[in-house]
Amino acid sequence: MTIKNINRLLIANRGEIACRIIRTARNLGITTIAVYSEADKNALHVQQADESHCIGPAAATQSYLSIAMLVEAATQTKADAVHPGYGFLSENAAFAQALARHNIIFIGPSPEAIALMGDKRQAKSAMVAAGVPTLPGYSGDNQEHDYLIQHATDMGFPIMVKAAAGGGGRGMRLVTSEDQLSAAINSARSEAQNAFGNGDLLLERALTKPRHVEVQIFSDQLGNAVYLGERDCSIQRRHQKVVEEAPAPCLDTTIRTALGEAALLAAQSCNYVGAGTVEFLVDADGRFYFLEMNTRLQVEHPVTEEVFGVDLVAWQIAVAEGKPLPKKQADLMPHGHAIEVRLYAENPTQNFLPQTGKVQRWASQLLPHTRVDHMLFDGYSVTNWYDPMLAKIIAWGETREQAVARLINQIDNTTLLGVGHNLGYLRSIVDHPAFKEEQVHTGFLSQHGLGEYSQQLSLNQALIAANILELLASLHNRPSYLALSHLSQPQPKHWLINDNVYGSRVDARQWKIGKLTVDIDSAEAQPEKFEISNIDLTDERLIFHINNKKLIAHYWKHQEKSTVHVELQLNGNPFTVKSVDPLAGTLTSNTDENCSAPMDGMVVTLLVDEGTHVEAGDTLLILEAMKMEMPIKAQQSGIVSFACIQGEQVKQGAQLATVQPTDSETN
The missing domain is CATH 2.40.128 (Lipocalin)
Structure with missing residues (x-):
C-alpha cells in the first residue's frame, strides 16, 4: 500500500483535546492548523498551533459542527489531513465523506464503519451477527411511542431507554417502573433530537450495579488489529464518566482475554481502521455484554497510554498515512496502573450546575508520574457555549494504591480560581475507602452518598x-x-x-x-x-x-x-x-413567583402555554447550556407568564417566567 505522509494537519476540535493533538503532531514535525469560533479566538489551542483559521460564530452549529466551514478551512489551508478529536464531528460519516471528496485524509475509520457503529440499533444487530454477547432488548425500526411502551412493558423493569445515535450519556434514561416510562421516552427522544439530530431510541435490559469496562482496539489498513487492554469507567454520574482507570481492577485473566477478543470481533465486523473503543457492561458473575462502539479516540485514552507506554495519537497518524501498527499483540504488555479524573466547570453543591467565569489563576505543578491535559490559562473565559470539561488529571503508579496516592497529591497541587469546579468532589471520590478497596460499579456514587456533595x-x-x-x-x-x-x-x-x-x-x-x-x-x-x-x-x-x-x-x-x-x-x-x-441587609434570592436562569444558556422549549395554571414543581421550560438540559420548575402554584421565547439566549439571573398565585391559593 502507498504511504502518504501527513505534513499539514488541521484539528477540527477545540479545548484540551486540540492541545493534546498539537503536542503529538509537533513532536512528529507536522505543521498544525487550529480552527476556532469567534468565542475561541484567544483559546489555548489557537495559541499553540502553527496556524489558525476562524470558522464562524460562537454557536457550535455554525462553527465546530459545520461540515461546510471545516472542509473550506481544510482546503484553504492546504491540509493533508484532519483530526476530529472527540465530540463534535468525530463520529460523523458525512464529514469523513466530505473530506474524502476533496482528497483530504480523515484520521478515523471509514464512513461506513462510522455510520454502522454510530447507530446503536444497527450496531447491536451487527454484534449479534458477529457473535458478540448483547443485552436483551429492542432495537427495531418501529419508533412509535405506544409501541415502545408496549415493548418495554413486555420486557419488564428495570430497563434503559437510549438514544440510537447518541453517546456521552445523552438521551439515556433508566426506568424502574411503568409509571416513569412515557415521560422517560419523551425526555430521551427530545434530548437525542436536540443533541444528535436523531430522536430514534432503543430499549435494553438494565443490569443492577454492573461495571462499565471498555477495550481499546486499533486496526491498520493492512489488516492488522490489536487490543490495548481494558479500562474501567464505572464511576459515573448521570451516565457520564467521572473516573477512569486501566487496567480494570478485579478482573481475572480469562475475562480480560475474552473481552479483548470480543472487541476485536466487533472491529472486524465492520472492517474497522484506526482507534476505536468497544464498551461492555460486566455483571457480578463476570458475564459481559456489548454496549456500544465509539469510532474515535476516547476522553480517557491517556490511562491506556500511561499503562502501555504508547502515544495513541501518533498511532492514529501512522495508520492514516498507511503505515502498519507500531506494535503486534504479543508486544503489548501493560505495566502498572493509571487513573484519570475529569475537571469540569460545575458546582457539585448545586446539582452539578455548569459554571462560567474568568480564570483568575491556573496552576498545576506536575509531580512525578502525573499528567494534566488542559486548555487553561490565567484570563481564560469559560463560557456557556461548549462542554464544561476543562482538563484531565492522570496519575500512574506501579500499583493501583500508588496511582491513587499520586492522583490525590496532584489534585492537591492543582489550582483553579475564578470559576466553579469539581476538584474537591473528584478528590472525595478517589480518597473514598470503597474506591481504594476496588469496590467500583456504576452505582458507586449513589451507594456511597456521593451523588450529592457538601462543602x-x-x-x-x-x-x-x-x-x-x-x-x-x-x-x-x-x-x-x-x-x-x-x-x-x-x-x-x-x-x-x-x-x-x-x-x-x-x-x-x-x-x-x-x-x-x-x-x-x-x-x-x-x-x-x-x-x-x-x-x-x-x-x-x-x-x-x-x-x-x-x-x-x-x-x-x-x-x-x-x-x-x-x-x-x-x-x-x-x-x-x-x-x-x-x-x-443580606442578598435575597428571587421571590417564589419568579423563575430565573441559573446560568447563561438557550431556551430550548416552553412546555406550557402562557396563562396556564401550573402546580408547584411543574416543569415550565427547558434551558440548555454546556450540552446539558436543565428543567426550570415552578416554585409555587399559580398562573404562568413567560419573560422569554423559545430559542432565546439568556444570561444568568435573567427572569424567565413568573408564577402568580390566584386569590384562592393566597387565602
Missing part, C-alpha cells in the same frame, strides 16, 4: 482563611502604633458565601505569639470557635493550622470599593467569599 467543613475553613487574609492586609496597611491598637479587641466581620451571610469575630490579641481565635456564626448553625496558629502567607498561598491541623489555601484577592472579594481553593473546593455590610 460544609471546607466552608468554615474558607471563612477562616478570608478572615486571616483580611486581618493581615489590615495590619499591613496601618502604621505600627495603629496596628497594635487594632488588635486590642475582637474584630467583627460579615461575609457572603453560597448566598448566605456569616458573621465572624477575629480575636488577634495573641497575635504577638503567633495565634488568633476566629468565631463563626450563621443562621444555619451554632457558633463555632477555632484556634488558629502557624500562619504563613505568600502572594498565592496561605498556610495555617486549625487546632494543630495544617491547611493550605490557594487564593486570589481583590477589592471593589469597600467590598473584599476572595477566590479560595481548599481541599480542591472553590469558594468565592465577599465581605458585606451587615447594616445593608
Whole structure:
C-alpha cells in the first residue's frame, strides 16, 4: 500500500483535546492548523498551533459542527489531513465523506464503519451477527411511542431507554417502573433530537450495579488489529464518566482475554481502521455484554497510554498515512496502573450546575508520574457555549494504591480560581475507602452518598482563611502604633458565601505569639470557635493550622470599593467569599413567583402555554447550556407568564417566567 505522509494537519476540535493533538503532531514535525469560533479566538489551542483559521460564530452549529466551514478551512489551508478529536464531528460519516471528496485524509475509520457503529440499533444487530454477547432488548425500526411502551412493558423493569445515535450519556434514561416510562421516552427522544439530530431510541435490559469496562482496539489498513487492554469507567454520574482507570481492577485473566477478543470481533465486523473503543457492561458473575462502539479516540485514552507506554495519537497518524501498527499483540504488555479524573466547570453543591467565569489563576505543578491535559490559562473565559470539561488529571503508579496516592497529591497541587469546579468532589471520590478497596460499579456514587456533595467543613475553613487574609492586609496597611491598637479587641466581620451571610469575630490579641481565635456564626448553625496558629502567607498561598491541623489555601484577592472579594481553593473546593455590610441587609434570592436562569444558556422549549395554571414543581421550560438540559420548575402554584421565547439566549439571573398565585391559593 502507498504511504502518504501527513505534513499539514488541521484539528477540527477545540479545548484540551486540540492541545493534546498539537503536542503529538509537533513532536512528529507536522505543521498544525487550529480552527476556532469567534468565542475561541484567544483559546489555548489557537495559541499553540502553527496556524489558525476562524470558522464562524460562537454557536457550535455554525462553527465546530459545520461540515461546510471545516472542509473550506481544510482546503484553504492546504491540509493533508484532519483530526476530529472527540465530540463534535468525530463520529460523523458525512464529514469523513466530505473530506474524502476533496482528497483530504480523515484520521478515523471509514464512513461506513462510522455510520454502522454510530447507530446503536444497527450496531447491536451487527454484534449479534458477529457473535458478540448483547443485552436483551429492542432495537427495531418501529419508533412509535405506544409501541415502545408496549415493548418495554413486555420486557419488564428495570430497563434503559437510549438514544440510537447518541453517546456521552445523552438521551439515556433508566426506568424502574411503568409509571416513569412515557415521560422517560419523551425526555430521551427530545434530548437525542436536540443533541444528535436523531430522536430514534432503543430499549435494553438494565443490569443492577454492573461495571462499565471498555477495550481499546486499533486496526491498520493492512489488516492488522490489536487490543490495548481494558479500562474501567464505572464511576459515573448521570451516565457520564467521572473516573477512569486501566487496567480494570478485579478482573481475572480469562475475562480480560475474552473481552479483548470480543472487541476485536466487533472491529472486524465492520472492517474497522484506526482507534476505536468497544464498551461492555460486566455483571457480578463476570458475564459481559456489548454496549456500544465509539469510532474515535476516547476522553480517557491517556490511562491506556500511561499503562502501555504508547502515544495513541501518533498511532492514529501512522495508520492514516498507511503505515502498519507500531506494535503486534504479543508486544503489548501493560505495566502498572493509571487513573484519570475529569475537571469540569460545575458546582457539585448545586446539582452539578455548569459554571462560567474568568480564570483568575491556573496552576498545576506536575509531580512525578502525573499528567494534566488542559486548555487553561490565567484570563481564560469559560463560557456557556461548549462542554464544561476543562482538563484531565492522570496519575500512574506501579500499583493501583500508588496511582491513587499520586492522583490525590496532584489534585492537591492543582489550582483553579475564578470559576466553579469539581476538584474537591473528584478528590472525595478517589480518597473514598470503597474506591481504594476496588469496590467500583456504576452505582458507586449513589451507594456511597456521593451523588450529592457538601462543602460544609471546607466552608468554615474558607471563612477562616478570608478572615486571616483580611486581618493581615489590615495590619499591613496601618502604621505600627495603629496596628497594635487594632488588635486590642475582637474584630467583627460579615461575609457572603453560597448566598448566605456569616458573621465572624477575629480575636488577634495573641497575635504577638503567633495565634488568633476566629468565631463563626450563621443562621444555619451554632457558633463555632477555632484556634488558629502557624500562619504563613505568600502572594498565592496561605498556610495555617486549625487546632494543630495544617491547611493550605490557594487564593486570589481583590477589592471593589469597600467590598473584599476572595477566590479560595481548599481541599480542591472553590469558594468565592465577599465581605458585606451587615447594616445593608443580606442578598435575597428571587421571590417564589419568579423563575430565573441559573446560568447563561438557550431556551430550548416552553412546555406550557402562557396563562396556564401550573402546580408547584411543574416543569415550565427547558434551558440548555454546556450540552446539558436543565428543567426550570415552578416554585409555587399559580398562573404562568413567560419573560422569554423559545430559542432565546439568556444570561444568568435573567427572569424567565413568573408564577402568580390566584386569590384562592393566597387565602
